[in-house]
Amino acid sequence: MSIYNERISFIEETGILLESMGTTRMSGRILGYLMVTDKEMVSFDELCQVLQASKSSISTNVKTLITLHFIKPITLPGDRKTYYMLAPDLNWAEYHIKRIEQLKHMNRLFRKALELRVNKNDKSSRWLKMSVEFYEWATEGYKNFLKQWTGKKPKE
Amino acid sequence: MSIYNERISFIEETGILLESMGTTRMSGRILGYLMVTDKEMVSFDELCQVLQASKSSISTNVKTLITLHFIKPITLPGDRKTYYMLAPDLNWAEYHIKRIEQLKHMNRLFRKALELRVNKNDKSSRWLKMSVEFYEWATEGYKNFLKQWTGKKPKE
DNA sequence: TTTTTGGTTTTTTTGTTGCAGAACTAAATG
């Protein structure tokens, strides 16, 4: 076994969590490995070996992690290999601001439902109005809250 | 066709959105129908017919919507049927406060990874520290923000 | 220019999940 058991179970946990968040288990494993390995960057080939996965699986999952801005590919002159590392410029706040879009979708649905109703003052309509108000308040407020992060912790 | 086309497409949209949020398309359809029907409550049987779905599918999906506190079952004396309506006491803020758990999981992973690292001051460790700080700040702050909602809009 | 290396794209295999249909259960009615 090439890496410690604690680390293996950590990698698997990360796999499960990322899977539950909508990506794949394998992409979670890759992220997990990059988090616990003491190497600063890791080659494509090493990922295949350590995670016991096929090249194709690593290839596709590495790509999704890159588009999510979680990791970054590194290439070196005189070296054909590609290495990957945790994206040093990852901005979690930005990431979550983008995710707020889903809440906005919800809000659009509530408004539309309200339009489609004949009686705009029955229980269901009031439910919808309440929901619209909440989501309007929440999306705006949450976004403003997250924006405060930028500059909060200057990288020393 | 028993309901208007605008409403049908609304129902389908809701299905797609709820599906993308981790539940099933059918549960989204049920919620969507309850949002646009002018009836205040709808019977199990009506859901089957309007959504052209089997009893089993309605049964299981209605249950998940109930556990999510989105809808509420209503029974009436002298009537064997069960009716469903949008949960009048649904608290969206509460709902999202519970969802924050996922962010906490993330944070737990970051801390654990940091523990497992040998060199606690290399790039990856700093990435992890930054992430821990962000998630600590974000989960607490978001929770407090959401708590402000309660009492913000007294149901007049 | 041929071979090797490093990775990508395409195709198969395998596993999962949502839904329908049938069998089942509980309660109310005759």
Next chain:
DNA sequence: CATTTAGTTCTGCAACAAAAAAACCAAAAA
């Protein structure tokens, strides 16, 4: 106590997705 009603649970299938295998391609090396 048999029958009907209303809904639940189990089984199986079709659709889909994740990962593996295989075919492929580009760049560097021989």
